[in-house]
Amino acid sequence: MEKRVEFDVSYNLTCKLTLDSGRDIVLEQLYQERTYRGLLEGTPNRVANDWGIEHNLSFARKLAGSIGDPYLIAPNRRDYVRVPGDMDRIREDIEKRIGDWEEGLQQRLPEWIPFVCCIGCFASVKPARDSRKDCSSLTVVWYQDNFAMPIDPVIQNELRSLNWNEHATDGEY
Structure with missing residues (x-):
């Protein structure tokens, strides 16, 4: 049976995830927005996506309920919007304009990441490293291609395999 985010009777919500390590964590907060919400014109590329990811990490640091540095599950980057080849015409136009200038070409070629940025604040009733906490x-x-819930199964696998003790921040009630 595949493990997924489960119903937790304590919270009366579907919010509990059991990590591969056996630790139970609870989704305390979930913020979501469209990845390309502000893109009014043009096609996203590596530079724009890198900037957007950094912006979202910075935003995650400032969310109420967030402590410590956020952990990024790196998004899948692709050269098409929905199906392979759907950006070929745009790619060809860019290659004609930029020519052999390799660095500029690579930065401007179309690149897409999944359409929804998700920021989840997870908690555990046990400390990660400091037993006094x-x-x-x-x-x-x-990032995933649709709004949660549910959380994309590939992302749930990534979440379950997190090294909580390395990345989580200990706190006090």
Whole structure:
């Protein structure tokens, strides 16, 4: 049976995830927005996507309920919007305009990441490293092609395999 985010009777919500390590974590907060929400014209590329990811990590650091540095599940980058080849005409136009200037070409070629940025604040009732603390938490940033819930199964696998003890921040009640 595949493990997924489960219903937790304590919270009366579907919010519990059991990590591969056996630790239970709870989704305390979920923020989502369209990845390309502000893109009014043009096609996203590596430079724009890198900037957007950094912007979302910075935003995640400032979210209420977020402590410590957020953890990024790196998004899948692709050269098409929905199906392979659907950006070929744009790619050809860019290659004609830029020519052999390799660095400029690579930065401007179309590149897409999944359409929804998700920022989840997770908590555990056990500390990650400091046994004098009461709990631990970790904010995770990931991208998927549709709004959650559900969380994309590939992302759930990534979440379950997180090294919580390395990345989470310990805290007190």
